[in-house]
Amino acid sequence: MLEQSPKLIHAFGALAELGQEVANKNNFQETIRTSLHLLSGALGIMRGGVARYSRYGRELNMLAVRGLGDDFPLSLSVCIEDERQFLMNGLNAIDAHAARVLPFFQVYAASFDRRRIELFVPLIIRDEIVGGLFLGEKATGEPYSSYEKEIICAMGRHIGVAISQRNLLAEIERHSEENRRLFDDLRRTYADTVKAFATAIDCKDKYTEGHSVRVGKYTELIATELEWSPEQIEGAATAGYLHDVGKLTVERKIINAPYRINAKESAELNKHPTVGFEILQAIHHPFTDVPLAAKYHHERLDGRGYPDGLYDREIPYIAKVVNLADSFDAMTTDRPYKARRPAIDVVDDMRRNAGKQFAPELVVAFLRGVLRELKSETKDRRFRRLLGREYMEAEGLMPAISDALNELEPTSSLTYIATRSS
Amino acid sequence: MTENLSFDTVPTAEPASGPTPAIVIAGDYLNKLTGEKIERECKDKIDAGAREIVVDFSQTDIINSIGISILLGVIDNAQMAGAKVVFSDLKPESAELFDMLGLTKHVTIQ
CATH class of the missing domain: 3.30.450.40 (GAF domain)
Structure with a gap:
């Protein structure tokens, strides 16, 4: 050895x-x-x-x-x-x-x-x-x-x-690759289900056909303008698609009333955010804010919204985003008792209500997105597809948006200082 | 063990032409990095027609196992091509290692 x-x-x-x-x-x-x-x-x-x-x-x-x-x-x-x-x-x-x-x-x-x-x-x-x-x-x-x-x-x-x-x-x-594929499949299924649900909600209201789907898309556009992450954008879109899910329990005759509904009917209709919250909170969503968006999408920064009359910072942010998208769609589509408003009027309404009903930075993000499309700075024709070419090319719209943006830019002091009055 | 050693071991070779042996100089430390360079160099010489490869170990102080394996590859390649391998100016420790592992049975020592 x-x-x-x-x-x-x-x-x-x-x-x-x-x-x-x-x-x-x-x-x-x-x-x-x-x-x-x-x-x-x-x-x-x-x-x-x-x-x-x-x-x-x-x-x-x-x-x-x-x-x-x-x-x-x-x-x-x-x-x-x-x-x-x-x-x-x-x-x-x-x-x-x-x-x-x-x-x-x-x-x-x-x-x-x-x-x-x-x-x-x-x-x-x-x-x-x-x-x-x-x-x-x-x-x-x-x-x-x-x-x-x-x-x-x-x-x-x-x-x-x-x-x-x-x-x-x-x-x-x-295994990790397989799990990723399964997860992607699940996400696709979830997204398809959400869209199918939105279509089902919209079917109940023949006068506002496609409203939930459009609100979903506007919410997605706002979130994109705010440069949220892809997951956050997807979550925001979901919140938009499902915001009116509570309307499924509201009587069809109230939803479809071809006139301004009375106080009793209005009280019935106004229950839909809370009902929507109850329906959605029972579901385990990948995006946790979805039920909150349904519950608070009719709240206003000035505390004059419903169901809880919350003020500015008390309102979940996603609900503010959905509120703007919802209001924008309401103003830009024909209703049984009211024709849609001209684009310039809508911009003016958003500008005036920034800080009262709408979060100013969200109005800025939204209008910035519209202006970029009008100036052809983006290849997408998202707003044109949703609102129609003629509507979007109304005379004076671009200067109106520019003026509103100049007024609302973050340097302005328009933000409503919201406090609950004692 | 190897951290403090110089890696100034780039092998150099004289051109091979005709019967003149091709000389490949091994650096101070024959490991994977320098060994692979020597192996490439020897292959190029054999491919160019050299029938005798002289590996000069005069500067070589340390040879690790990977270096040995590479030299075995050089020997094997040369034998397949009908070329002769000569190891020159071996330090006693290197000669002892080559002898122990059988490399000296396949090469000429000078």
């Missing part, structure tokens, strides 16, 4: 380097290539290869080769019997000549003989074959000693762990 000491010291140095290489989490292919170098260099092995095992295809696919030549197979099939024998053998070196009884060594005998493959080591980690080592003759020409086989197995264990970790990571990545 004493005369073997320098060899052992050299081999242990390589083993230590291999451990470090595997732990370093470098590029996987490079780790395997370096591992093969370290193994060959530790014992003076002329040629060899490291393969990864595919359980599904029952194949050993070469990850790194040294000196095996172009004719050595890069993918080697393993039959059930081979697999069984390898598992029984465990992570131990198999003499390629002595193992000729196994189909694997018979099928590839010619390739092994040509490149003088002497040892095959199945890499078995946690009772699973993860790969294999193919090792050619030693430079000394001597047969492998038992202690050299031990060193090979010790190094093989490191390489096996590296392959196993890589497989595990790939599996996690696959």
Whole structure:
């Protein structure tokens, strides 16, 4: 043993380097290539290869080769019997000549003989074959000693762990990708359901057909102008689509009344925000503010809204956004008792009510979006599609919006200082 | 162990032409980085027709396992191409290592 000491010291140095290489989490292919170098260099092995095992295809696919030549197979099939024998053998070196009884060594005998493959080591980690080592003759020409086989197995264990970790990571990545796809499918289903619900709400009101869908789109436009994140924009749109869900419980004759409804009917209609909240809060929404938007979308900054008469900061922000979108749609669509208002009037109403009914910064964001489209600064024709080209190209609309924006820009002091009067 | 070593190991070679041996100079530390350069250099010389490759180890103090593996690859390539490999100016420790691992059976030492 004493005369073997320098060899052992050299081999242990390589083993230590291999451990470090595997732990370093470098590029996987490079780790395997370096591992093969370290193994060959530790014992003076002329040629060899490291393969990864595919359980599904029952194949050993070469990850790194040294000196095996172009004719050595890069993918080697393993039959059930081979697999069984390898598992029984465990992570131990198999003499390629002595193992000729196994189909694997018979099928590839010619390739092994040509490149003088002497040892095959199945890499078995946690009772699973993860790969294999193919090792050619030693430079000394001597047969492998038992202690050299031990060193090979010790190094093989490191390489096996590296392959196993890589497989595990790939599996996690696959699952993660699958989960992402499932999540996307769920989100699409949710969005489609929300839109279907909005259409159902709108069906109840023949005079305001498409109102919920349009409010959903206006809400989305405002959120986009405010540069919210994609998730927040999606959530805002959902809140817009579902804001009137409470109307499903209001009598059709009140909703469809072709006249201004009386106080009793109005009281009945005004219950829809609270009813909507109750319906929506029972659902686990990905966007938590959706029920709040339904409940408070008729609140005003000046406290004159309903159902709770909340003031400015007491009103959830999403409800302010939906309120603006809702009011804008009400002003720009024909009602049974009232024709839609000209675009310039609507802009003027928004300007006048900024700080009273509407949050000024939301009016600014909304009008900025309209102006950008009118000036063709954006490729989208979102407002034109919703309101009609003729309506949007009304004479004097652009200057009216510019004037309103100049007045409402954040430097102005229009923000209503809302306090609940005692 | 390797942190304080110089990596001034870019191998240089004299052009190979006809029967003149191609000389490749190994740097002070023969590891993966420098070894792969030597391997490329030797392959280029053999592809260019050199039939004798002399690897000059006069500056080489340390050779790690990866360096050994790469030299085995150089030897294997040369043998396949029918070329001869000569290791020159080996330090005693390097000679001992090569002898122990069997490299000296495949090369001429000078």
